Amino acid sequence: MKKSTSVVRLGIIGLGNMGSSHISWIKAGKIPNLELTAVCDLKQSKLDHYPEYAHFTDYKQLLKSDLIDAVLIATPHYDHTTIGIAALKSGLHVIVEKPISVHKADCERLIAAYKPKGKKQIFAAMFNQRTDSIYQKIRELVRGGELGKIQRVNWIITDWFRTQAYYSSGGWRATWGGEGGGVLLNQCPHNLDLYQWIFGMPDKVRGFCQLGRYHDIEVEDNVTAYFEYKSGATGVFITSTGEAPGTNRLEITGEQGKLVMEGGKLHYTRNEIPMSEFSNTTTESFGRPASWNVEIPVTQKGEQHIGILKNVTNAILHGEKLLSPAPEGIHSVELGNAILMSSLLGETVDVPLPGAKFEKMLKKLVATSKPRKKKVVKTATVTDFSKSFK
Numbered sequence: 244m245k246k247s248t249s250v251v252r253l254g255i256i257g258l259g260n261m262g263s264s265h266i267s268w269i270k271a272g273k274i275p276n277l278e279l280t281a282v283c284d285l286k287q288s289k290l291d292h293y294p295e296y297a298h299f300t301d302y303k304q305l306l307k308s309d310l311i312d313a314v315l316i317a318t319p320h321y322d323h324t325t326i327g328i329a330a331l332k333s334g335l336h337v338i339v340e341k342p343i344s345v346h347k348a349d350c351e352r353l354i355a356a357y358k359p360k361g362k363k364q365i366f367a368a369m370f371n372q373r374t375d376s377i378y379q380k381i382r383e384l385v386r387g388g389e390l391g392k393i394q395r396v397n398w399i400i401t402d403w404f405r406t407q408a409y410y411s412s413g414g415w416r417a418t419w420g421g422e423g424g425g426v427l428l429n430q431c432p433h434n435l436d437l438y439q440w441i442f443g444m445p446d447k448v449r450g451f452c453q454l455g456r457y458h459d460i461e462v463e464d465n466v467t468a469y470f471e472y473k474s475g476a477t478g479v480f481i482t483s484t485g486e487a488p489g490t491n492r493l494e495i496t497g498e499q500g501k502l503v504m505e506g507g508k509l510h511y512t513r514n515e516i517p518m519s520e521f522s523n524t525t526t527e528s529f530g531r532p533a534s535w536n537v538e539i540p541v542t543q544k545g546e547q548h549i550g551i552l553k554n555v556t557n558a559i560l561h562g563e564k565l566l567s568p569a570p571e572g573i574h575s576v577e578l579g580n581a582i583l584m585s586s587l588l589g590e591t592v593d594v595p596l597p598g599a600k601f602e603k604m605l606k607k608l609v610a611t612s613k614p615r616k617k618k619v620v621k622t623a624t625v626t627d628f629s630k631s632f633k
C-alpha cells in the first residue's frame with residue numbers, strides 16, 4: 244500500500260470491547276485522515292468480523308508489514324509493555340490503551356523504549372477523559388491559582404459499577420496473573436490520571452483495598468486511599484465497582500474557596516478574603532469569610548476516544564500538541580500501585596514508589612493466584628461496547 248503524507252494508516256492490535264469500538268468510530272469516518280488498514284488479534288474469529296482490512300494473528304508481523312504508520316494497542320494490560328516496546332522500536336507512532344502498563348517497573352521499561360532521536364514519533368495514551376471540558380476547567384482553576392493554596396481534595400468515584408457477568412466475561416479479567424489488579428488498574432486509571440494531571444503526585448499514600456468484596460474476584464473492587472503532600476495538602480480517593488447508584492463527586496478546598504464537581508456541574512464558593520488571611524486578621528471568634536456562589540459554565544462533554552484519536556492524527560500530520568502523552572501514564576500506574584502496596588503492607592508508602600519492590604510483591608500475588616470459581620459467561624457482542632461511552 245502506498246504511503247500518503249496526508250493520511251495516517253493505522254493498525255489495531257486487540258479486537259475486543261475497546262479495539263472493536265475504535266474500529267466502529269474510524270469506520271464511521273469520525274476521525275478525518277485516519278485510515279484503518281490492518282487489524283490483529285490472536286483469535287481468527289475476531290478478525291473474521293473485519294474482512295475489509297489486512298489480518299494478522301502475530302503482532303510482530305503487523306509491525307513489519309509496511310501497511311501502517313501507527314499502531315493502537317488494545318490488548319489486555321500486561322501486553323501493553325511487550326507490544327508497546329516492539330512497536331516503539333519499529334519506529335511506528337504508538338497509541339496505547341490505559342493503563343500504559345500494569346506496574347511502575349514495566350512503565351519504565353516501556354518509556355525507555357521511546358527514543359525518537361529527533362525524528363518525529365508520536366507516543367500517546369488513551370486517556371480519553373482528558374478531553375472533558377469539566378476536567379480541563381478544574382485543572383485550569385487549580386493550576387492557575389484561582390483556588391489559592393490547595394488544602395484538601397476529596398474524590399468519590401464509585402460510578403464504575405460492574406456486574407459479575409462483566410468479570411466473568413474474560414479469563415484475564417480481575418486476576419493477578421491476567422490483569423494485575425482490579426478497579427485501580429482497569430477503571431480508575433482515568434481518574435488517577437486526572438488526579439495527578441490536576442493536583443500533581445502526592446508524597447505519601449495510605450491505601451485500604453478490599454479484595455473481591457462485591458464480586459467473585461481475587462483483586463480489589465473497593466478502595467479508600469489517603470494522600471499527603473509536602474505542602475500539607477491532603478486527599479481522599481474512594482472508588483468501587485460494587486455500588487449502585489454510584490457517585491462521581493470531586494470536592495477541592497483551597498484558601499480561596501471550595502470547588503465542587505458533581506452531576507456534570509461545577510460549583511465554586513469563593514471566599515472574599517482567603518481563609519488564612521481572614522483567620523489571622525479578624526477579631527471575631529466565630530466569623531467566617533464572606534463568600535460568593537459561582538456556577539461555572541461547562542460547555543461541552545469531551546469527544547473522548549474520538550477526540551484523542553483526532554489529536555494523535557493531527558499531532559502526526561500537523562504537529563498538534565498531544566493532549567495525552569503516553570510517558571505521563573506512569574503516574575496513574577504508580578498511584579494505583581502505591582495504594583495497593585500500602586494496603587497489602589498495612590503501612591503508609593512514600594512516592595516515588597520503589598518499582599522493583601512492587602513488582603516483586605505483584606509476582607508473589609501472581610504465583611498464589613487462584614482460578615475463579617464461576618465459569619466464564621458470554622456477554623454483549625463486539626458492536627455494543629462503543630455505545631456504552633455515549
Ligand SMILES: NC(=O)c1ccc[n+]([C@@H]2O[C@H](COP(=O)([O-])OP(=O)(O)OC[C@H]3O[C@@H](n4cnc5c(N)ncnc54)[C@H](O)[C@@H]3O)[C@@H](O)[C@H]2O)c1
Nearest residue numbers: 257258259260261262284285317318319320340341369413
Ligand atoms: N480507554 C477506555 O475507555 C477503555 C475502555 C475499556 C478497555 N480499555 C483498555 O483496553 C484494553 C483491552 O480491554 P478490552 O475490554 O477490550 O479487553 P477484551 O478482552 O474485550 O479484548 C482484548 C482482545 O485482545 C486480544 N489479544 C490478547 N492478547 C493479544 C495479543 N498478544 N495479540 C493480539 N491480540 C491479543 C484478545 O483476543 C481480545 O480479542 C485494556 O487494557 C483496557 O484497560 C480502555
